[in-house]
Amino acid sequence: xxxxxxxxxxxxxxxxxxxxxxxxxxxxxxxxxxxxxxxxxxxxxxxxxxxxxxxxxxxxxxxxxxxxxxxxxxxxxxxxxxxxxxxxxxxxxxxxxxxxxxxxxxxxxxxxxxxxxxxxxxxxxxxxxxxxxxxxxxxxxxxxxxxxxxxxxxxxxxxxxxxxxxxxxxxxxxxxxxxxxxxxxxxxxxxxxxxxxxxxxxxxxxxxxxxxxxxxxxxxxxxxxxxxxxxxxxxxxxxxxxxxxxxxxxxxxxxxxxxxxxxxxxxxxxxxxxxxxxxxxxxxxxxxxxxxxxxxxxxxxxxxxxxxxxxxxxxxxxxxxxxxxxxxxxxxxxxxxxxxxxxxxxxxxxxxxxxxxxxx
Amino acid sequence: xxxxxxxxxxxxxxxxxxxxxxxxxxxxxxxxxxxxxxxxxxxxxxxxxxxxxxxxxxxxxxxxxxxxxxxxxxxxxxxxxxxxxxxxxxxxxxxxxxxxxxxxxxxxxxxxxxxxxxxxxxxxxxxxxxxxxxxxxxxxxxxxxxxxxxxxxxxxxxxxxxxxxxxxxxxxxxxxxxxxxxxxxxxxxxxxxxxxxxxxxxxxxxxxxxxxxxxxxxxxxxxxxxxxxxxxxxxxxxxxxxxxxxxxxxxxxxxxxxxxxxxxxxxxxxxxxxxxxxxxxxxxxxxxxxxxxxxxxxxxxxxxxxxxxxxxxxxxxxxxxxxxxxxxx
Numbered sequence: 001x002x003x004x005x006x007x008x009x010x011x012x013x014x015x016x017x018x019x020x021x022x023x024x025x026x027x028x029x030x031x032x033x034x035x036x037x038x039x040x041x042x043x044x045x046x047x048x049x050x051x052x053x054x055x056x057x058x059x060x061x062x063x064x065x066x067x068x069x070x071x072x073x074x075x076x077x078x079x080x081x082x083x084x085x086x087x088x089x090x091x092x093x094x095x096x097x098x099x100x101x102x103x104x105x106x107x108x109x110x111x112x113x114x115x116x117x118x119x120x121x122x123x124x125x126x127x128x129x130x131x132x133x134x135x136x137x138x139x140x141x142x143x144x145x146x147x148x149x150x151x152x153x154x155x156x157x158x159x160x161x162x163x164x165x166x167x168x169x170x171x172x173x174x175x176x177x178x179x180x181x182x183x184x185x186x187x188x189x190x191x192x193x194x195x196x197x198x199x200x201x202x203x204x205x206x207x208x209x210x211x212x213x214x215x216x217x218x219x220x221x222x223x224x225x226x227x228x229x230x231x232x233x234x235x236x237x238x239x240x241x242x243x244x245x246x247x248x249x250x251x252x253x254x255x256x257x258x259x260x261x262x263x264x265x266x267x268x269x270x271x272x273x274x275x276x277x278x279x280x281x282x283x284x285x286x287x288x289x290x291x292x293x294x295x296x297x298x299x300x301x302x303x304x305x306x307x308x309x310x311x312x313x314x315x316x317x318x319x320x321x322x323x324x325x326x327x328x329x330x331x332x333x334x335x336x337x338x339x340x341x342x343x344x345x346x347x348x349x350x351x352x353x354x355x356x357x358x359x360x
Numbered sequence: 361x362x363x364x365x366x367x368x369x370x371x372x373x374x375x376x377x378x379x380x381x382x383x384x385x386x387x388x389x390x391x392x393x394x395x396x397x398x399x400x401x402x403x404x405x406x407x408x409x410x411x412x413x414x415x416x417x418x419x420x421x422x423x424x425x426x427x428x429x430x431x432x433x434x435x436x437x438x439x440x441x442x443x444x445x446x447x448x449x450x451x452x453x454x455x456x457x458x459x460x461x462x463x464x465x466x467x468x469x470x471x472x473x474x475x476x477x478x479x480x481x482x483x484x485x486x487x488x489x490x491x492x493x494x495x496x497x498x499x500x501x502x503x504x505x506x507x508x509x510x511x512x513x514x515x516x517x518x519x520x521x522x523x524x525x526x527x528x529x530x531x532x533x534x535x536x537x538x539x540x541x542x543x544x545x546x547x548x549x550x551x552x553x554x555x556x557x558x559x560x561x562x563x564x565x566x567x568x569x570x571x572x573x574x575x576x577x578x579x580x581x582x583x584x585x586x587x588x589x590x591x592x593x594x595x596x597x598x599x600x601x602x603x604x605x606x607x608x609x610x611x612x613x614x615x616x617x618x619x620x621x622x623x624x625x626x627x628x629x630x631x632x633x634x635x636x637x638x639x640x641x642x643x644x645x646x647x648x649x650x651x652x653x654x655x656x657x658x659x660x661x662x663x664x665x666x667x668x669x670x671x672x673x674x675x676x677x678x679x680x681x682x683x684x685x686x687x688x689x
Contacts, residue, residue, distance in 0.1 A: 040433045041387030043463040056556035059588045060462055066391025066505065110394075123404070130401045137398075145604055148391040148505050151588045159593070356390040 004032065020355045022348060026341060034333045038359050045360040049319050054080070054288065057316060059151060064321070065357040066148050067107050070099050071299035072321075073153040075306045078232060079295035080155050083310065086286040090234070091278040092157035097234040098271045099143065099152050099160075100297075101264040105178065106136035107300035108214075108257040108264075111352040112185050115254060118346055119192060125184050132181035139171050155288065157281025168272045175265050182258055190258075195251040199335040199347035202248055209330035213302025214260065215351055216331075217244045218252040225298035232297060238267050250350040288314050299324055301352055323357035378403070378412040379519050382420035382444075384437060386427030391505035392454040396424060398508040399515070411515055417443040422518055424511075425495065428456040428463045441495065449518040452497035453511055455504040458613055459584035461557040502608040502616055503537075504586040514609050534615075537587065537606035538580045542620035544599035547576050547635035551591035551600060559584035560591060576622040576635060582608055583616035597641045627658035629665070634658040651683050 005026045020040065025033040045064055049057050061076050062069045074096060081088060088096075109132055116126045137147040144150035144160045152160050162168055201211065206219035216223050224242045226235040243259035245252040294307040302324030311317040332351045339347055385393055403410045414420050417440050429437065455461045498521065501514045552560045559581040589602050610616055624633045637655045649655070657665060 040430060040436075041427070042430060043388070043428055048462065052556060055554060055590060059556040059586060059590065062588075063389045063391075063462060063504075063586070066389040066394060069389075069391075113397075127401065127404050130398070130404075133394075134398065134401060137394075146587065147507070148394060149389070149586070151590075159589075354390070356388065359387075 020353065020358075022336075022344070024336065024341075024344065029340065031336050031339045031341065031344065034336045036329060036333070038355075040359070041355050042359040046319050046321060049316050052316075054155065054314060054316075058154060062149060062151060064360050065323075065354055067110065067354060068103060068299045068301065068304075068357070069149050070096070070103050070152055071297050071304050073151075074100060074233070075295055075297045075299075075304050076308075077153045077155055078297065079293045079306050079308060080288060080310070081286070082295060083291050083293040084155075084286050084289050086156055086282055088157050088282060089279045090276045092280055093234040094271050094275050095158045095160065095162065095280070096153065097238070098162075098268060098275075099140070099150065100233070101267050101271075102136055102139050102143070104264045104300045105261050106133055106140070108261050109133045109136065109181075111257060111349055112189070112254065114349040114352075115189055115346070116185070118349060119189060119194075121189060125188055128181040128184050132178050135174050135177045139174055142167055142171060154281060156286040157279070159280075161280055162275060168275070172269065172272055175268060178261065178265060182261060185254075186258060190251060190254055194343075195254070195346075196249060198250040198343055199339060199350055200249050201331055201335050203246070205334050206248070206331060209334055210327045211302075211331035212327045213298075213300070213324050214253055214256045215328050216302065217242065218256045219248040220244055220246040223303075225296055225303055234271065238270050240267050250347060253350045253352075290314065299357075301325060301354060301357070302327060321360060323354070323360075325353045325355075325358040328353065329358070378410040379515065380414040380419055380421045381411050381515070382414055382417050382423050384423060384425045384440065386425060386429040386433050386437065386457065388427035388454070388456045392426035392456075395505045395508045396426065396453065396511060399512060402508060402512045409516060409519065418445065420444060420448055422449045422451055422515065424451045424453060425497070426453040426457045426505075428460060437495070449499075449521060450495065450497040451499050451501065451511075451514055451518055452495075453501045453506055453514070455502060455557070455584055455586060458500050458502055458616075459557075459559075459581065461504070461559070461584045461586060498611070500583065500610050500613055500616070502583045502585075502610070506608065510607060510609055513607065517609065533607060534609060535606045536582065536618050537603050537608060538582055538585065538618045539601040539603060540578065540580060540618055540620040541599045541601075542578065542622055544597045544638045544641045545578065545620065545622055545635075546597055546599075546638060546641075547578075547622050548596065550594050550596070554590045554594055556588065556590070557584045557586050559586075575624055578620040578622060580618040580620075581616060582618060583610075583613050597638060599638075599641075625656065627661055628653060628656045629661040630658060632658055651686070 021037045023035045023037065024031045045060065048060055052060060058073055058076065061072045064072050109129060113126065113129045113133065115121075116129055140150055141147045143162060144152055150160075152158055201209075201215070201219045203220040205211075206216050206221055211219065211221070212223065222242050222244045225232070226240075227242055230236055240263045243256055243263065245256055288310065290310045290312045292307075292309045294305070296303050296305045298304070303322075304324060305322040307320040307322075308316055309318040328351055332348065332353065335347050335351065336344060381399075383396055399411060400413075403412070417423075423444060425437075427433075452458055456463060499514050499518055501510050503510060547562065549562050552562050561577075561579045561581075563577050563579075564575075587602055592598075592600050592602050608616065622635050625636045626632065627634050639649060639655065642655070643649050654662070654665075
C-alpha cells in the first residue's frame with residue numbers, strides 16, 4: 001500500500017483568498033479524503049442577534065456577508081413579515097428584487113475573476129471582468145448610495161428609492177457593459193480543455209448531498225426558490241428562466257453562472273421598464289407579532305434559510321441561519337474525490353464557497 | 361507626515377516598480393476584501409504608481425490588514441508578523457479592524473489595531489480591553505467598507521512615507537462623512553440608543569464648561585461607524601447628516617471622532633440643568649418662536665406649566681391672548 005500524504009490548503013493563501021483550511025489526503029497522487037476546518041472568521045452573529053433589537057439586527061445580519069448582504073436581510077424581513085402577516089407594497093417588492101439581481105451579477109462575477117486568476121488569464125481579460133464587477137458595484141452605489149453593505153431593507157418595505165428617471169436610464173445603459181466581459185469569459189476562459197470533466201458531481205450525488213444553487217443546477221437539478229412554490233418578492237411577475245446543465249463539471253458550473261447573469265440582466269431590464277408607482281414601505285409601520293417562523297430566499301450561491309423565534313418583547317429569542325455554502329460543503333467534498341492535487345484550487349473555486357456566510 | 365527617505369521624482373526607478381502589498385484577511389464579512397481587490401483595477405489604470413499583491417511576507421513593502429480577529433486567526437497573524445521586514449509599512453482598513461464595531465461584544469473577537477488606540481475607544485466601551493498590542497498601523501482607513509479610492513490614497517501616502525513617492529503625489533484632504541449641527545440637536549440620545557456599533561456617545565463634559573454652564577459632549581466615532589444611517593433616519597431634528605463622500609484616512613484612530621457641544625442652561629423654574637432649546641429648529645417648525653420663558657423651562661416643568669395653563673379651555677385661550685399681546689403681533 002502506498003503511503004498517504006496529508007496536504008493542507010491553508011488559510012491566508014492567495015489560492016482561495018479566504019481564511020478556510022481544506023486538508024486532503026493523497027493516495028497514488030489522487031485526493032482520497034477531504035477535511036474542512038473552520039473557525040477563522042466566526043463572529044458569533046447568532047449570539048449577537050439575540051442581544052440587539054430588530055432594527056439593529058437588520059444592520060447586523062447584513063454584515064454576515066459582504067457579497068450577498070441583501071439575501072440575508074431579505075430573508076430576515078420576509079420571515080418577520082410572514083409572522084406579522086404583512087403584505088409589502090409592490091414598488092418595495094420590485095426594488096428589493098432589483099437590488100437582489102444586481103447583487104447576483106456581482107456575486108457571480110467573482111468566481112469568474114477567481115478562475116481567470118487561476119488560469120493565468122491575460123491581464124486584459126482579468127481587467128474586463130474587474131470592470132464588469134465595478135459596473136455592478138457602481139449600479140448598486142447609484143441606487144443605494146453604497147457599493148457594499150448597502151442597507152436597503154426594512155421590515156415592511158425598503159429604505160431607498162429610485163426617484164429620478166435619469167438614474168434608471170443610466171442603469172439601463174450600464175447593463176450593456178456586461179456583454180463584452182461575458183463574451184471574453186466564454187471565449188477565452190471556458191475554452192480551456194482542462195475544465196472539462198473536472199470535479200464531476202452527478203445529479204444523484206447533488207441530490208444526496210443537498211447541494212443548492214448553481215452547483216445543483218449544473219448537475220441537472222432545476223432547483224431555484226425564485227420559481228419554486230410561487231416565488232417571492234416580485235419574481236412571480238417577472239419572466240425568466242432557470243438555466244440547468246447535466247454535465248456536472250467545473251465548466252458547467254461556470255457556464256450556469258454566466259447564463260444566470262444574462263437572465264438577471266433580462267430581469268433588471270424588465271424591472272426598470274415597469275417599476276410600479278406607490279409607497280416604499282407599509283404605512284403605518286407593521287406591528288410585529290411574537291411567534292416562530294421560517295423563511296428562505298435564493299441567494300446568489302443557493303438557498304438561504306432563516307428560522308427564528310420572536311419573544312413577547314419582540315426580541316429574537318432563538319435564531320438559526322443556514323447558508324448555501326453549508327449545504328454545498330458536502331458536495332464540495334464529493335467533487336474533490338480522486339482529483340489531482342493541482343486541480344484542487346480550481347474545483348474549490350468552482351463551488352464558490354463563501355467563508356463569511358459559512359462561519360458567521 | 362514623517363517622510364523617511366528622499367522624495368523621488370517620476371523618473372526615479374523606484375517609482376516604476378510596483379509597490380508590493382501583503383493582504384491579511386483576519387476574517388469578516390468580505391466587504392473589505394472586494395474593495396481591496398478593486399485596487400487591482402486602480403493599479404492597472406494608474407499612470408505611474410502601481411501596486412501588486414504578494415504572497416510572501418518577506419517581500420512585502422506594506423501589510424494591509426482588515427477584518428475582525430479571532431483567536432485562531434491571531435495565532436496565524438502573530439506567526440506572520442515575525443516574517444515581515446521591519447521597515448514594512450502597516451495599513452489598517454475597515455471598521456472591524458480599527459474599532460471592532462458590531463462584533464467586539466461577542467467576547468472573543470478583537471479589533472487587531474485597537475490596542476494602539478489607548479484612551480479613545482473603538483466603541484466607547486471601557487469594560488472591553490483589546491488583548492492585541494503587537495500590530496501598530498502607520499495609517500488607518502475607516503469605513504464599512506472603505507471606498508477603494510480611500511484605500512488607494514492610503515497606499516499612496518504610505519508609499520510616500522517610505523520614500524517611494526513624492527510628497528505632492530500623496531497629498532490629500534481629510535474630510536468627514538458625518539456632519540453634526542449642534543445648534544439643531546435636542547440631546548435626546550435616540551441616535552446613541554439605536555446605533556448598532558455603539559459609535560455615538562453623549563456625555564456630560566465638565567471640563568468643557570463655559571462659565572458656570574456645563575455642556576453635553578456629543579461624539580461620533582467614524583472609525584466604528586457602519587454608515588447604516590439609522591441615526592439619520594431617527595433623528596427628530598435632522599441635526600445629523602451622513603454624506604455620501606468623504607476621505608476617512610487618519611494617522612491615529614482618535615482623529616476619526618467628530619465632536620459637538622451642547623450647552624446646558626438652568627431651568628427657570630426648578631433650576632435643574634437642561635439642553636438649551638434649538639431655537640432655529642423651533643422657529644422653522646412652528647413658523648415663529650413661542651414665549652421666551654417657555655423655552656427656558658425644562659421638559660418636566662414645561663409639562664407641569666402647560667397642564668396648569670390649560671386647566672380649562674378658557675384659561676388656555678386667555679393665556680394665548682396674553683402671549684400674543686405681549687409679543688405685539
